[in-house]
Amino acid sequence: GGPSPQPRLPAKPGLNRFHWDLRTNPIPGVTNVHLMGSHNGPRVIPGDYMIRLSTDQDGIGPDEIQATVKPDPRINATEEDYQRQQTALNRISELANDIHQSVNQFRQVKSQLAGRLSLLKKMKDKAELVALGQAAMERINQWEAQLVQPKQKTQQDVINFRNQLNAELTYLGGALDTNDPRPTQSSLQRLEHLDEHWQNLSQELQAIVSGPISEFNAAYKESDLPALIIPDKE
Numbered sequence: 001g002g003p004s005p006q007p008r009l010p011a012k013p014g015l016n017r018f019h020w021d022l023r024t025n026p027i028p029g030v031t032n033v034h035l036m037g038s039h040n041g042p043r044v045i046p047g048d049y050m051i052r053l054s055t056d057q058d059g060i061g062p063d064e065i066q067a068t069v070k071p072d073p074r075i076n077a078t079e080e081d082y083q084r085q086q087t088a089l090n091r092i093s094e095l096a097n098d099i100h101q102s103v104n105q106f107r108q109v110k111s112q113l114a115g116r117l118s119l120l121k122k123m124k125d126k127a128e129l130v131a132l133g134q135a136a137m138e139r140i141n142q143w144e145a146q147l148v149q150p151k152q153k154t155q156q157d158v159i160n161f162r163n164q165l166n167a168e169l170t171y172l173g174g175a176l177d178t179n180d181p182r183p184t185q186s187s188l189q190r191l192e193h194l195d196e197h198w199q200n201l202s203q204e205l206q207a208i209v210s211g212p213i214s215e216f217n218a219a220y221k222e223s224d225l226p227a228l229i230i231p232d233k234e
Contacts, residue, residue: 002029003039009053020051022069027096027170028234030103034152036163037170042089042177045082046071077181085181088191092173095198099147099166101233102205106140108231109213113137116220116228129219136212143204165201169194 003026010016024041046069054062071077117133120126151161163171172190176183209230217228 002031003027020067024093027093028100028104030100030148030150030166031107033148033150034154034157035170036152036155036158036167038174039170042086042093042173044069045086045181072179075180082181084188085176085183088176088183088188089173091191091195092169092176095195096166096169096173098202099169099198102202103144103147105231105233106144106205109228110137110140112228113140113216126223129216129223132212132216132219136208136216139208139212143201143208146201165194165197 007018007021009018021040022043024044026039026041029035029039048066048068050064051067052062052064071082113133113136117130117137120130120133145164147165149161149164149167152158152163158167172187172194176187213228213230220228
């Protein structure tokens with residue numbers, strides 16, 4: 001799972017042409033998770049923008065140029081309509097980013113925990129510590145299962161395995177990311193519900209950190225063994 005590679009300008013001799021798709025940075029992927037939706041960032045609304053062209057070659061660039069994105073004259077929409085659409089799409093992108101980064105972050109924690117448990121199971125008198133580690137692993141797995149659906153591998157699998165919060169968000173983003181910038185009231189209400197759902201799951205994650213993970217770390221340290229490290233989000 002993951003976004004498409006960033007587009008690169010051609011560098012062949014002669015005149016080259018490149019089309020900006022008017023989109024912002026894509027959301028990160030989660031390894032081995034198929035997303036029923038798009039990793040694309042939202043399109044920008046009409047206005048003035050600074051485009052930066054950069055190169056890997058030392059001593060060249062980056063170069064900047066100002067560009068104006070004009071509204072489609074066939075669409076009767078106000079500046080406020082475009083702004084409401086942009087606000088909603090930006091929020092969806094922020095939530096999807098936060099969800100995927102959090103899942104990636106705690107997959108690293110699970111990897112550490114799995115290694116510790118593999119070691120502890122080979123040691124004597126560590127049954128209580130193993131139980132604490134397994135409890136922490138189960139809580140993280142239950143939390144992650146509400147955010148992404150790793151059982152989906154292809155487009156067909158969306159019929160077999162339920163979409164989770166990340167797919168619900170990107171599906172809503174696709175419905176809102178259209179040429180007509182006027183979002184429906186029901187779509188904005190749906191965004192509020194999904195936002196609230198993630199806030200609850202974010203609090204659940206903090207409870208896991210302060211609960212099972214802290215308990216395992218404390219018991220692990222008492223055994224003179226290194227504690228789990230929670231990495232920063234990328």
